[in-house]
Amino acid sequence: MxxxxxxxxxxxxxxxxxxxxxxxxxxxxxxxxxxxxxxxxxxxxxxxxxxxxxxxxxxxxxxxxxxxxxxxxxxxxxxxxxDSEVTYLACLLIALYGPSNSNKNIAKLFERLSCLAIEQYLNGEGIVFGWPVESGEETSIRERIIKVASRLNERYVESPRETYKDRGVDVVAWKPFGESRNSQVIVLLQCASGKNWQNKTTDLPLNAWEQYIHWSNNPIRAFAVPCVIPSRNWHEVSKEGGILFDRIRITNLIGAIESKDKCLAGEVASFVKNRLEETSN
Known part of the structure; x- marks a missing residue:
């Protein structure tokens, strides 16, 4: 049980x-x-x-x-x-039981799910920016911000101290026009996969990010959690965190994950299987 x-x-x-x-x-x-x-x-x-x-x-x-x-x-x-059962179960397990001792990458897995969801929402592109970085990615926040600016055809200005790691941003997503110009919808998303998510709604310093990159249009703030945000708290959480992506929206947006990202689908399925075994013991 x-x-x-x-x-x-x-x-x-x-x-x-x-x-x-x-x-x-x-x-x-x-x-x-x-x-x-x-x-x-x-x-x-x-x-x-x-x-x-x-x-x-x-x-x-x-x-x-x-x-x-x-x-x-x-x-x-x-x-x-x-068709969305694997994504749905993964979010449920993360919301209920949080990180496990045998899997330290749950937060990163949720960031990747959130990135896929916001890509579907925008019908655009996204990159996982949060710390720790994914294998093979540049660890320096300066180099990662420069890379973001280049991908989005925006102008890099400066970066925070390296101790900031990701400066509150876990996913950068945008909706390009396809002709290599800027002035586009850009979303900076923070993910909170732990049970203390309500304490993290204001952790993304949008004003600081407006200093790091000379945006043609300032980005929009967003906030993702694996739980269902209660209706009574929805408005206030949205005012603090920006556009909200909770389990319902993430599940609705991703749908059949196998048809969108087979690699991620396999990792999510493996996580669900292992986590269910742990929670049943």
Whole structure:
């Protein structure tokens, strides 16, 4: 049985139900959910907690373009043959359990998923910029900023101290016109794959980046997380972080990952398999 990390959080329990039905292909009723929570916490859950969880799942079902589950008044049921299942499960596992001891590259994997999602959103291009850099990439932030400016046909001005590593930017994405000129939509994206993501919404210093590159049009800020950002927090998080990419948007945008990036699809599938084995023990 996959463990419930937090038996008091509506959003964590909703995540757990999504993961449970997706991996077991079993239904979960309100009665069964109450029993599982009581077993995990030692206390019978309040009826209001169960009701709030069902309400949250109902909201999510309507936001997924091809919802992995169907919910009615009493039962949540899994849906079969979801083309976005691997991406969906990866985001669920990262949101629920975070980094694992056996896999130190989860944050980088999520950056790559976020990069693919924003490429689909823009119908454009993207590069993973965050630290630590990917194998074979330049480690100097100065050289990496120069490379970004060159790729986007913008003018490099200066760079921060090398201690900054990535200066809050994990992905740079843009929508080119195809004729090698600048003046285009550019997005600087920060990814937060840990459970403390709410403390990172303002970590990307857009004003500093306007000093490093002489942009023809200033870039837009964006923020990506593997969880579902609660509706009640959506506006404020967006005001701080910029355009939001949460699990629902990332899953909707990527769809069948195998048709877009076979290498990444294989790595994501391997991560999901290994992480499920770890969390089930």
């Amino acid at each position: 996959i463990k419930i990390p937090d038996t008091n959080s509506i959003y964590v329990i909703a995540d757990w139900i999504e993961l449970y039905i997706a991996t077991t292909k079993n239904n979960v009723s309100k009665t069964k959910m109450s029993s599982l929570l009581e077993r995990a916490s030692g206390e019978e859950p309040r009826e209001q907690l169960i009701s709030d969880i069902w309400c949250e799942l109902g909201i999510r079902q309507n936001l997924y373009e091809n919802s992995p589950f169907v919910i009615d008044r009493l039962v949540v049921e899994p849906k079969a043959n979801i």
